[in-house]
Amino acid sequence: MADADGEAIYAASCANCHGLDGTGLAPSLVAFEEELPDFSDCDFAAREPDADWIAVAHEGGPVRGFSEMMPAFRGALTEEQLGRVMGYIRTLCTDQNWPRGELNLPRALLTEKAYPEDEWVVEVGVDLESEGSAMGAYVYEQRFGPRSQIEVVIPYGWRRGGGDEDNHDDHDDAHSTEGASHGIGDLVLAVKHSLYHDLGAGTIVSLMGEVILPTGDQDAGLGAPGTEVEAFLSLGQILPSDAFLQAQAGAAVPLYDGAASEGFGRILVGRTWTEGKWGRAWSPMLEVQAKRDLEGGGGTRIDLVPQVQFSLNTRQHVLANVGLLIPTGAEAGERPPLRLLAYLLLDWFDGGFFEGW
Numbered sequence: 001m002a003d004a005d006g007e008a009i010y011a012a013s014c015a016n017c018h019g020l021d022g023t024g025l026a027p028s029l030v031a032f033e034e035e036l037p038d039f040s041d042c043d044f045a046a047r048e049p050d051a052d053w054i055a056v057a058h059e060g061g062p063v064r065g066f067s068e069m070m071p072a073f074r075g076a077l078t079e080e081q082l083g084r085v086m087g088y089i090r091t092l093c094t095d096q097n098w099p100r101g102e103l104n105l106p107r108a109l110l111t112e113k114a115y116p117e118d119e120w121v122v123e124v125g126v127d128l129e130s131e132g133s134a135m136g137a138y139v140y141e142q143r144f145g146p147r148s149q150i151e152v153v154i155p156y157g158w159r160r161g162g163g164d165e166d167n168h169d170d171h172d173d174a175h176s177t178e179g180a181s182h183g184i185g186d187l188v189l190a191v192k193h194s195l196y197h198d199l200g201a202g203t204i205v206s207l208m209g210e211v212i213l214p215t216g217d218q219d220a221g222l223g224a225p226g227t228e229v230e231a232f233l234s235l236g237q238i239l240p241s242d243a244f245l246q247a248q249a250g251a252a253v254p255l256y257d258g259a260a261s262e263g264f265g266r267i268l269v270g271r272t273w274t275e276g277k278w279g280r281a282w283s284p285m286l287e288v289q290a291k292r293d294l295e296g297g298g299g300t301r302i303d304l305v306p307q308v309q310f311s312l313n314t315r316q317h318v319l320a321n322v323g324l325l326i327p328t329g330a331e332a333g334e335r336p337p338l339r340l341l342a343y344l345l346l347d348w349f350d351g352g353f354f355e356g357w
């Protein structure tokens, strides 16, 4: 089979379970209970990168937390041959509108990625220098259609305004116990749409619009006095040798008086390393963020955010990222505090939180 093309290898090695058309044989025709994936379903297939599928075919299902009913082909087929099989499997989804999973680059702490996602993310940010304030956010993202996604962000903030350091006796919806306040922040509703994607060039570009509603308690420092809208472009670019670049640029415009519109840009480079050949993925990144008032002067504020994203489970759909936000160059006395930033992410399309460990 050394020179056979991908389709011939697939027909000989894979089709007896997955079916020649890739839709998977009916349960009555196979001797196991696991449901077979449908390689012709673009919504499922396009988002899975070749490298993950080659890992599964080479090492068997358990390498990504799947069933051992998916056998390992490492004794029978080389990675190169499996690459050819992927070439065939990729012809089974015929709608090129779906951006490929390779373009789904590691999620940074601040830069919004261009790839539309099905994700739950819990984010936290903790001031390391000031009196003490922390922000958490619950992010829900859901794809619709080949290239679009909606997003809801529910932030939650804690702030210690001096006073009794030991007073943790907070109750649920009140905001203030002596000197400390906490509560819901400003709710964000967003829509993302991918304008352009090309796997060959390794590029994806998306447009995103957000409405930030004044649901947070303004007096407690947890919200703005009115609604704000934001629009930006995001870019994802695959670079050689597992490196990548992502960027985002846009503007935030308050729809109330007394606040200036702000322009912002973010850019990051990173690279992914894998433990062993098929193991845990580590993606260190360096992110730079710049912000500037668009009306009436003021300098540009620049933050550096070194960080590392890593996969937590075998299926690699539960991920974490930890980094530091380091403000630079701001006028003396006004420099915002150093912040610890982190998130925990579940790519829920690939399984529940407790699956695939």
Ligand code: HEC
Pocket: 010, 013, 014, 015, 016, 017, 018, 032, 034, 035, 036, 037, 048, 052, 053, 054, 056, 057, 061, 065, 066, 067, 068, 069, 070, 071, 073, 085
């Ligand atoms: C003996 C039956 C059988 C054969 C032969 C087989 N598979 Fe599978 N395969 C399965 C089963 C069952 C699953 C689903 C496992 C699960 O969901 O836990 C699976 C899952 C997969 C997946 C994972 C898809 C995902 O969910 O991300 C890939 C990729 C795959 N197979 C590729 C191949 C390739 C390539 C071949 C041939 C070289 C092949 N399989 C041959 C049974 C088989």
